[in-house]
Amino acid sequence: MKSHLAHALVALMIACLWSPLGMAQEDAPVAQVEASKLTDTIYELTCSFGYPVNVVASVGPDGVLLVDAGFSGTADAISKTLIGLGGGPIRFIVNTHIHDDHVGGNSQLGEAAAIIAHSNTSERLSGAYFSLPPIPTPGAPNLDVDGEVILRFNGERIRVFSPTGGHTDGDLVVHFTDSGVACLGDLLFSETFPFVHVARGGDAQRQIRTLQELAETLPSDTVVISGHGRHLSIEELRGYATILEETMGVVHQALAKGKSAEQIHEEGLLQPWVTWSGDDLTSSKSWIRWIADSLKWRQNDVKPSICEPLTETIMNTGVGAGVEQYRQLASTQSGEYDFGEYQLNMLGYQLLGREMTAEAIEVFKLNTEAFPESGNAHDSLAEAFMVHGDSKLAIMNYERSLELDPGNTNAEQKLVELKK
Numbered sequence: 352m353k354s355h356l357a358h359a360l361v362a363l364m365i366a367c368l369w370s371p372l373g374m375a376q377e378d379a380p381v382a383q384v385e386a387s388k389l390t391d392t393i394y395e396l397t398c399s400f401g402y403p404v405n406v407v408a409s410v411g412p413d414g415v416l417l418v419d420a421g422f423s424g425t426a427d428a429i430s431k432t433l434i435g436l437g438g439g440p441i442r443f444i445v446n447t448h449i450h451d452d453h454v455g456g457n458s459q460l461g462e463a464a465a466i467i468a469h470s471n472t473s474e475r476l477s478g479a480y481f482s483l484p485p486i487p488t489p490g491a492p493n494l495d496v497d498g499e500v501i502l503r504f505n506g507e508r509i510r511v512f513s514p515t516g517g518h519t520d521g522d523l524v525v526h527f528t529d530s531g532v533a534c535l536g537d538l539l540f541s542e543t544f545p546f547v548h549v550a551r552g553g554d555a556q557r558q559i560r561t562l563q564e565l566a567e568t569l570p571s572d573t574v575v576i577s578g579h580g581r582h583l584s585i586e587e588l589r590g591y592a593t594i595l596e597e598t599m600g601v602v603h604q605a606l607a608k609g610k611s612a613e614q615i616h617e618e619g620l621l622q623p624w625v626t627w628s629g630d631d632l633t634s635s636k637s638w639i640r641w642i643a644d645s646l647k648w649r650q651n652d653v654k655p656s657i658c659e660p661l662t663e664t665i666m667n668t669g670v671g672a673g674v675e676q677y678r679q680l681a682s683t684q685s686g687e688y689d690f691g692e693y694q695l696n697m698l699g700y701q702l703l704g705r706e707m708t709a710e711a712i713e714v715f716k717l718n719t720e721a722f723p724e725s726g727n728a729h730d731s732l733a734e735a736f737m738v739h740g741d742s743k744l745a746i747m748n749y750e751r752s753l754e755l756d757p758g759n760t761n762a763e764q765k766l767v768e769l770k771k
């Protein structure tokens with residue numbers, strides 16, 4: 352998080368988060384889309400850009416409805432594939448959740464479409480950040496669904512609804528009721544343990560309950576499409592939920608005995624289910640962590656960000672008052688908020704993205720004061736000075752950053768540019 356401006360920050364963070372699923376950073380990914388016909392109007396598009404994600408298209412006389420938009424890098428390939436399938440204009444895009452591999456194609460594919468998402472997804476994609484005004488983002492959803500909406504499109508009834516919860520706090524399920532196809536997004540990783548994005552409001556226990564509810568309420572001949580991996584029958588979905596419930600039981604028991612997530616992993620308590628262990632985010636080790644983190648979150652062990660009160664003060668009273676408030680809260684209520692280095696760094700980039708450069712500089716300065724040994728904090732401050740046109744202070748801070756973190760190639764490059 353060294354040189355990205357805030358308007359790209361959310362998407363980038365999500366992209367970074369996802370890259371461990373199998374994409375080596377140095378390999379330039381190739382966009383590929385493979386279509387398979389599920390019913391007269393429904394197609395599954397397997398979109399690859401380093402790793403595969405499933406997009407579903409309803410193609411018919413009313414035009415095209417997409418469930419998810421794939422990566423930004425696969426948008427052109429999706430367009431071409433849809434034309435090849437005889438598809439007309441894209442009228443609707445439903446985002447099953449916020450991750451970049453599901454919303455990345457929104458702006459390219461959704462120019463003439465209504466983009467539907469859960470309000471939590473919409474809010475984050477519109478660039479909202481605590482009390483700061485949102486940064487308008489191309490491709491942000493323009494239709495929020497928190498309960499249920501029924502679309503009548505291409506001759507069928509399509510239910511779009513928000514489930515009990517799970518992968519994030521902004522999941523949507525799309526049920527093509529006449530075709531008998533249900534799209535679950537990343538509520539379902541059909542061949543591995545799931546990734547539960549707890550920091551985005553995901554919850555392992557709720558995810559399992561959602562899958563169980565869907566297995567009970569969807570018609571028994573429904574084809575269930577996952578975000579990643581093969582599709583399942585309702586019977587298989589029930590089996591998958593059972594495996595998650597069993598493994599969660601084992602982890603809960605061990606946590607109750609006072610074991611840590613690391614100990615549970617090292618003792619191999621999920622070894623009997625090792626075939627379900629996937630890549631980084633979906634390994635058995637991660638599954639243990641998502642379960643433990645979900646519990647922590649429920650028990651409120653996770654503190655609110657210090658940026659929550661801080662942005663309010665900065666917006667209402669100015670950055671000087673915000674700095675004062677930070678210092679005061681850090682000395683009197685340090686246990687009440689998350690004072691991690693990442694917090695002020697994130698706020699600084701949010702301010703930069705809103706062209707509040709003077710405020711951003713003060714916030715980054717405060718972070719170097721709180722974390723004087725952090726190369727990244729100095730790198731961010733240097734960047735803000737660079738944006739402000741203050742080369743001297745930018746150079747000074749990049750040099751300090753490089754001293755603290757000799758592996759910071761970003762600082763190296765910026766120093767070359769600045770000294771030209």
Ligand SMILES: [Zn+2]
Nearest residue numbers: 448450518537
């Ligand atoms: Zn996801």
